[in-house]
Amino acid sequence: MALAALTAAIQAGAQDKTKVVTKDSAVVSKPAASGIQAYDKVITKGAISRPGMFTVHLVDNKYFFEIPDSLFNRDILTVTRYVATPEHLKLYGGEKVNEQTLYFEKGAQNKVFLRVDLFYVATKDSTEALYKAVQTANVKPIAAAFDIKAINPANGNVVIEITDFFRKDNSVVSFQAEEKSEIKLGGLADDRTFIHSIRSYPINIEVRTTKTYTTSSSATPAGSAAGALTFELNTSMVLLPKEPMRKRLFDERVGYFANKYILFDDNAQSTKDFSTIQRYRLEPREEDLEKYKRGELVEPKKQIVYYIDPATPKKWRPYLIAGVNDWQKAFEQAGFKNAIVAKEWPEQDSTMSMEDARFSVIRYFASETANAYGPRISDPRSGEIIESHVGWYHNVMKLVHDWYMIQAGAIDPRARKMEFDDELMGDLIRFVSSHEVGHSLGLRHNMGASSQTPVEKLRDKAWVEANGHTVSIMDYARFNYVAQPQDNIGKAGIYPRIGMYDKWAIQWGYKNIFNTPDEYADRMVLNKWIIDSLKTNPRLWFGGEGKGEDPRSQTEDLSDNAVKASDYGIENLKRIMPLLPEWTAEEGDMYNNLQRIYKRASAQYLLYVTHVMKNLGGGMYVTQKSTEEAGNVYEYIPKERIKAAIDFMGRQVMQPPLWLYPAAISNKIKLNAMEEIGNLQNNFLNTLLNPGLLYNVLQASFANKDAFTVTEYLNEIKKMAWKPLSGNAELDAYQRNIQRIYIERLAMILKPKSIEEGKMLTNAERSDARIYAKMHLVQLKNELTTMPAASAIQAEHKKELITQINKILTNAAK
Template sequence: MKYVMMYGLLLCGLGAFAQKAAPTPAKADTTKKPVAVQPYSKIVPASARKQNGVFTVVYNDNKYYFEIPDSLFNRYFLVVTRYTGTPSGNVSMGGEETNEQTVYFEKASGNKVFMRGVVYRNDSADSTQAIYKSLKVSNVNPIAAAFDIKAINTADKRTVIDVTDLFKKDNPVMSISSKDKGISKVGSIADDRSFIEKIAAYPMNIEARTTKTYTSTSSSLYAAQVAGAITYSFNVSMVLLPKEPMKKRFFDERVGYFANRYTLFNENSQRTQTQDYVQRYRLEPKPEDVDKYNKGILVEPKKPIVYYIDPATPKKWRPYLIAGVNDWQKAFEKAGFKNAIMAKEWPEGDSTMSLEDARFSVIRYMASETPNAYGPRISDPRSGEIMESHVVWYHNVMKLVHNWYMIQAGAIDPRARKMEFDDELMGELIRFVSSHEIGHTIGLRHNMGASSQTPVEKLRDKKWVEANGHTVSIMDYARFNYVAQPEDHISKEGIYPRIGAYDKWAIQWGYKVFPGEQNEEQEHKLLNKLAVDSLTRNPRLWFGGEGKNEDPRSQAEDLSDNVTRANEYGIKNLKRVVAMLPQWTREEGDQYDNLKELHKAAVSQFSRYVDHVAKNIVGRYITNKSVEQSGAVYTAIPKQRTKEAIRFIGRHVFEAPLWLYPDNITNKLGTKVADDILDQQSRYINTLVAPTYLYNLQMMALTTRKNYPVAEYLNDVKREIWKPFGKNELANSMRRSLQRSYVEKLQFIINPKQVKEGWIKSNAQRDDTRLTVLEHTKKLRAEVKAMAAKNPKYAAHYNDIVHEINKILHEQNKL
């Protein structure tokens, strides 16, 4: 098919414009006399400091110059700006990206050089179409900066421009993004407090370190409050993109890759179309190995993917970070390559190598309190080709994985029962984090649905789980096997995440090289067949997305195909862990800070378990499919699964979870137990009786095969709330509060403010749902009257409830 493609890349501060397919020299303002070009020796004397690279960088008389070869005019550079230092309290941290743009330099008349920002890229399969000409004349790239030509290096055919102000001052290409400026309320730049630290040249990139100070009115940044200004330090990378872009690979929603988006214009089509292309490394067999590769023989790639370990990394952790990278080798074997990916220690004695050189991907170590790690990529926006990556590993990620492991695995692994893990255990946890982040750098998104493909009882099957792992993807937030019980005797092989079946399949789909000279559309057909065949044979290869939709199978940090049953096991283990926290967190001289931190982690884990289950009440299963695959894309959650979820919440939330707050913890921390539990109960009753929840259930009952009427649902919820009181008066008090809250929620649906004002905003209050709630409330009144007669001890409470319901019904009769 003949078409024209237009790629939209948002440039912060430049807006959305369009670029000609082949940039042509621009015309400068001819009304002004051109600036005189100086002799080269005057601008670049023999005493000037020079560094050769993609451009020659010259430093002379406190100014920086670029010598741009003629061959690199109109060549695309990806400019990535990252923070290297931020003010205290800033949302972003050192190492994080703030800006990414594509630029090119072009010569203009009047002895000028323009730097244009690329915001649309036209990539034409057939430039003879009339629509192509329309795009060409209507899409002009903005001029981001203009430079006078200072001199010409005639010997090397290089043009000299002064770039001091480009890097020192504020501009939309090499500074804070407009979004970040808004968050930190950044104002104008202070020239007297902004400077260039250094600019260095490498074979395919320029690296600049700068410090910039801005005025700020932020109330959240201490520096802005004290000085009215905030100072950042930046690293700016200008990476030369390939002259010929790599062949694109169409994105497929059934496989989780990061992607770049294009808009397709085709005069033979009646509409524009969007098309996404995945981000991946350029991995190809060597020319002499193509025949072997096509026969299915594993071959080494022409250029393997290599990650280096930052020499600042503590030596004892380096082997584990390396192992986390090398673990991906078996995945790339599915794509036909051996030794395709590897990690090495940085050769510290080699002065020809630099951590900032874009030819090298590095796992950077940050001595930061941030408990995190992440794996960004620099990719060619024209094709999705990953140019390089810097995985950022913060020192305090060890605190994060320590707390996860103690809380989730402490019941089944004795090694997890102390505040300072042995190096071997911590190393293994670092290895798992390394593997996950490397997955991102090679193009893979999170697959939060991966863990749902493991049957819950298999997680307790020692032989099975140790052989297969507890999730099919390292790209899930599956963390650790919290389902396994102490009596199952599961070893570490059945506790940690690992490279799984989905990861191998995803790498095969993204990196397999097909024989012949197929174009992108022909290759797309082959990939679609691969996806259909693979998913038909093995449905466990399902990509569940980032966990942001309504599908309860796709959630962060859950496990198994039945999260309600899985989290029953999880709570059993959590009870064991909470009981032992005072002992496990004990360290000499500690004033219960450890206990406070880990108890908070335990409470969060408990809430996470309940949240996982609650998502099964209102939602749908979503399984992306092509037309070649049978079955529905959207299916209702089974009614029985929803009923199980309601009973789970009744058992573990509406029955006050006092076990989570034992005296030997709360009397050390001063925890307000009743407040904490009431907050939890209030949150879930607000969810279960929310108007939107009830409306969605009503619509499901009418439009799907899930025959679960709202009346039946409310009776199930009521059954969990209106249970008999027990012997514990604190729990009884909280249940009475819960029952009052339940009646308040019914009041909101029956007599909303909008009804009194003569109009209704909520669908749940406009349709039959309100009538159902009204009838439910009338029946509840009769039941509560009976409770008052049978339980004289609590008659005052029940009679008060009846009184409140009468007020609700009386108010309703006035409408």
Template sequence: MKKEIIALSMLTALHASAQQKDSSKPAEKETTTAAPSKDKMQAYDKVITPSTTTKSGMFFVHFVDNKYYFEIPDSLMNRDILAVTRYVATPEGGQMYGGEKANEQTIYFEKGIQGKIFLRVNVVRSRAKDENQAIYKAIQNTTVRPIAAAFDIKTINPANGNVVIDVTDFFKKENAVVTIAQDIKTEKKLGGLADDRSFITSIKTFPINIEIRSLKTYTSSNPGLAASAASGVVSLELNTSLVLLPKVPMRKRLFDERVGYFANNFVLFDDNSQQTNTYGIIQRYRLEPKEEDIEKYKRGELVEPKKQIVYYIDPATPAKWRPYLMAGVNDWQKAFEQAGFKNAIVAKAWPSEDTTMSMEDARFSVIRYFASEIPNAYGPRISDPRSGEIIESHVGWYHNVMKLVHDWYMVQVGPNDARARKMEFDDELMGELIRFVSSHEIGHTLGLRHNMGASSQTPVEKLRDKKWVEANGHTVSIMDYARFNYVAQPEDKIGKDGLYPRIGAYDKWAIQWGYKNIFNTNDEFEDKKVLNKWIVDSLNANPRLWFGGEGKNGDPRSQTEDLGDNSVKASDYGLLNLQRVMSNLLEWTKEEGDLYDNLKRMYKATTGQYSRYLYHVLTNINGTYITFKSQEQNGAVYTPVPKERMQEAIDYVGRNLMNPPLWLYPENITNKLRVFPFEEIGNVQNNVLNTLLSPGMLYNVMQINLQDPKAYTVTEYLLDVKKAAWQKFTGDKVLDAYRRNIQKMYLERIAMIYKPVSIDAGKMLTNAERSDARIYVQEHLLALKRQIQASPAANALNQLHNAAMIKEIDRILKSDSK
């Protein structure tokens, strides 16, 4: 026992070596705290008796008389500790899986008043630029960290002064720090904790972490949980990792909109600034060259990092998929080479024989395999909130993600790859698809956000150029949702290297920007100037490195699931392949005994792909290109989509929607599934007309034309929409039924622009409703009336329809004169 105490004293002495302060937490003060009263304290050997089981590590952990005690050295008081709680085992049907995070907090222990040890939560939203500034003191003076728990000091180790606290109830019972987060409990309908059915099952301590395993039982009203329905309670196994964060935080790297990293955001105070500023710290692993290799690194030689990034593969993963998941990790090695490191990242099998390791341990990154129907995978990160340093990641891999990639692959490139033309892919093909998803999710765990604009940096025609696309890939980033090369046509004979996504030029550059070490600067603010120059120089040399964001800002170049620099042209090519898929769907989905469930599933996937193409095109209409730039870069940040591209988009809508896509409804499929083409197509046509003929759309067209006389005029826009939607009758009974329906929708929408419902409701009009759009619509209706009158219909039904349309136009034009 005494030897263990000496060993721990040496260990904590190392922790306590002189280091710089961390300004994210209140300054450590020399406070006089009341010593615990003698009558409340016992002698050390009365608490830690000879029957005690003691383990040494970050803290001593003592277990005696069914109680757990932490023995905390002074050197670890006020040290930041990351507390990460994860599920170990969960009730079936709860959509919670072993390895998923249930809570995360940054905590620290401190000596409090009245002989207490306080556990505080380190919530940081404001920072000072420099702890030597006066404003740093102002932040500390007005900031109080919440006390999550207060522990009585049970005894003090006379050999080293370590305090001993009883943590049994803290980890056994309910609290907001090391149990399931409140929002999750609300979502899963978990009620109160049943104390008599909740236990600590083990506490293990290691040099820089402590692992607490517990079983907790909650009352539950969740009807989706079989356990809840049967007993009114659910039990979960949890693991909480307490990980000692570095005393010296990693050098921060400041966020920049032009490179896609996840970031922790803060308010920055600075003595020399006349206002506060919001800034972000990107999340990234601490990757540094070894001391003896620094000069080599500076010369541009590849060196191995001090600490390799390692991902372990869950042993619950089916054996045949493990090599592909590992390959998805190892593919990132070439990206880190661009940042100056070799062998920086690697995947390994989980060492099941090593009983000292736990997959819930927050020191280890693991790709966890979930037996779940959910078609998904995700790549989260646990990071040091002070610096953005990624501590670890538990990638979630759901079994049914294979169903998702199967459906994408068949629908998008089935005409180009014969292996995709069946419901059960060969292991080699499925493994290759797993590899690409693995690479994508690992990219997230390295700190990278989605780059939905990456695919727009490839010219559409290059996607059909076999030599080029197989050499360069169909997108510059695996972090895009550019699944497979649906533009390639069968006659192009493009192989898998030109069909699959892979780590591309943007990914390598982003890793370089985030991970390449910077020398001879004083702080992250000086680094920011270096990083800005990297961006400006790199984008000037290669504009394809542009980061297009998450696809949420309306920029038509930054869309999910799209390809190429012209979504109209790309979608036309996509439709050619989709028609080939539709004509073969019965054959490709055939399996003995199947009651057309396969057909139903893949038909839904095919029509869904059609809708994606349509949406990609529509986003161009009145869209804006957004390119974030610093003042050193030339050109506009906001640029309206050119008139010519908008015209192409409206023409696409006319050809592929207003002219009804009846090829999506072949009789040999519709007679096996319950579908109604007229209803489904009509709903889509109506929704699109609602978009094209809205007051807001016309108002935006008018505003852009006022700024740029060469842009679309409202008159031109309305004429093009009318050309797309108001098509001539053909004499074909089916087609003419669709066209009469569209024309009725068209006048309904025009009427709502000409006389907004706000008028009759007595409400104030919006700027869009009040604008000159109404005047343009009046002119448009008069011209449309003349067109109908000059185009007599060939049959009685169409003649009656035309007469009704003229009557409706007259009613609309007279409606505001009542």
């Protein structure tokens, strides 16, 4: 709304009409309203004014935005973060509270509307006929409405008061309802809530507030003592580029975070779902454009810069910086040199704030949480990453210490104590820094990366030190646990590093494309890049987040052979287990160190077992392909792999892992070998003899002539569970328990609990797998009848089993 239009409306009275410009430049007529005051009556001589994106005025404890006409209808990315939080709430300064994209719009009756922009639907451009239909069907919600208080006669800028908008509670720049419910916040305590400051900068505004909420929760000391929780918050309002960066469309063969939208296209017969990857805007300078096109390395127009939180202990800062700078080599593959750098925060520069959304920061949290994370704030229109606040919790050092002691203690003497030397801990910090920065650059986990390394190469000193033990730092492939002491492998072959997949993924996401009309044409270029690259080097495969059925894509695993890798890992665990009391000893410690490290070692053993388990029973390899690529998307796991996995379970689980309970440990901390091993064997037999797994085996046998039949599969499991007794009283007790579990599990297959409860059976429960299980049980009974019993307890055990089988078969027939 121009100054002249507003002035004319005020003079003409309530019956006159004024022109209101909407987000979509439509012009509508609305009756004028009174209430606009003279500028100097609102912005008085005593005002404290700060120019910037908007001029911000402070008058008598009231805050005003003075908005130029050019910034109406401009998208503003608004990010609210914690600055300080209540004790023990496990929320930390720097973490995100809320994120919205907003715009101010001149509205009816001398109002300014603040609308929320969502970007869930799109058209190719505003000239398409469908554009109007999309706009009509997607009215943007009005989050707030402000009276126009005054108009600056010098430039026509509109003045609104925004005090209550930021001071009071709302779901746009404060807690959303779900978050309030989760941390049990009640109403806003108005007398204990205020604005600290609102500062304006060239492209952003920073709002610092304190907000206090009532709470009935006693989960935190503050809530229990005061019945209230107080937070300090910072809201950054960042003006998004007038012209969005060109989108780069997501492809599931490369692991990027992405924003989904629905495209309406005049030339398409249906809508299509697309996603835009999240990435920084990285472009060559105009004077270097031709060099870049020729393949010469050039510096970008704008470097990606990460600052190190000054709260970070000084001795760890160089390692965090190195973890960022390690990505420079990856960006060189995309054509840029010095594209990314880390710097220490300039503590003497009062013009900079770590809550300012223009700056990417690795924030250091004084937290007992053993973690780190790498989020991104991106322009929802284009996927352009505006900034990232990597979260670094102090106790991540505890996590990497324990990983390294257990996974590398057998091959690296430096790992054999509770307090690592600074150089070793610094190296571990560096790898975690690289991983989290990878996320902040837009990269997702690639849990299939480690499967691209042949298992025996992990023991080849020259090869693994040159190439690393996984092709991606974005995998959860912590350390080389496959290497054995006699391999003499140095740290270059033990630590993760940025690998060939990471460099290729950065190239795919960041290399500029020229001479194409739009992102949809770019998509065809990107598709060809993928096809050509994977054909040349299949190790660039993106294996996803490890949540699907493909056993190649798992967290914490290594190599292309889970059985061999886990066997090697267990050999190293057997080496270190009796040494843990010595490695964990510290003066005055009440064996708390031993308890902690033993728990980590036991968890590592379970990881090895679960890695193998995922190769069992009808799973599939899943390799996403476009129609131009040769080969199948879905392939059954080879029979020999399944057979090897069952053999592993027999050797490493059904043969009780008593080595996990050495006297040197069990006489220092409380352990119960028989209970824990019994539970372990019970859980894994329940998995192996699960109706769903047998159903998968049945389906695979029909689809793949080389697959296990259900009968063959059950016989393999039986060989594992029904080994001859050893004559060792302890081992035989475990063996008899396994046999009882085995019979019990078959009984559950023959007569599912759903029948007793009167529920509908699943396809797995009613399938032919039940018949095969019954035939298997009859066969087992016949074998038991002729099986010799070497002792009285064995004879009684055999008698009980036969009685139990007869009872199961009788009940199943009813």
